[in-house]
Amino acid sequence: MIIEEIVANIDDLDATELEKRHKEKVYLESAHLMKRIQRVKTDHNRELGIRLKNPKDLEAGDVLFMDDENMIIIDVLSDDLLVIRPRNMNEMGTIAHELGNRHLPAQFDEDAMLVQYDYLVEELLLEMNIPFAREERKVEKPFRHIGHSHD
Structure with a gap:
């Protein structure tokens, strides 16, 4: 799966929207938040390619993918x-x-x-x-x- 844009940030979503979906996380070092193109793995071992169209840094809580049942969220390592x-x-x-x-x-x-x-x-x-x-x-x-x- 190639991610080309951020769907939303969890801070902007309704609590019921968050609760009804299974969540996978991509853990990034803070320095990698600036990278528009990178290959990452979720905590469920799913590989993703990130190739953002817009020159925007990633942030903790950014939603990379969301459907009716699942969502993939950026989290940041300490x-x-x-x-x-x-x-x-x-x-x-x-x-x-x-x-x-x-x-x-x-x-x-x-x-x-x-x-x-x-x-x-x-x-x-x-x-x-x-x-x-x-x-x-x-x-x-x-x-x-x-x-x-x-x-």
């Missing part, structure tokens, strides 16, 4: 993350500047900044005495590098 919780605006600005200079992609979750684990960043956070924790977490969207040069 990432090794540094969860940074600055105590004030000065710490937030300082660490954001440092990470930006390293061109590290970040995501934000309520009061925390999330970056993929890097031992150099961990050392920097310890040196700067900025609160953080190393956690395994699922992210719904990929960490995206922004193209930039210092011309």
Whole structure:
């Protein structure tokens, strides 16, 4: 089966629509959410080809296939993350500047900044005495590098 477009996201579906269907999942690493063309396997060992027509990243909960009885859903594997919780605006600005200079992609979750684990960043956070924790977490969207040069 070749998937060329996303049917929906489970967050947009009615609960009764979800309950009445058997669910298969495709588990992806967060970095693979950006890939428009890939071969994947469901948790029921069914092979699928994904070749998206539109340039849109996959997200956790995206429905790749749905009929009256079944649906195939994207789920994301946990990432090794540094969860940074600055105590004030000065710490937030300082660490954001440092990470930006390293061109590290970040995501934000309520009061925390999330970056993929890097031992150099961990050392920097310890040196700067900025609160953080190393956690395994699922992210719904990929960490995206922004193209930039210092011309």
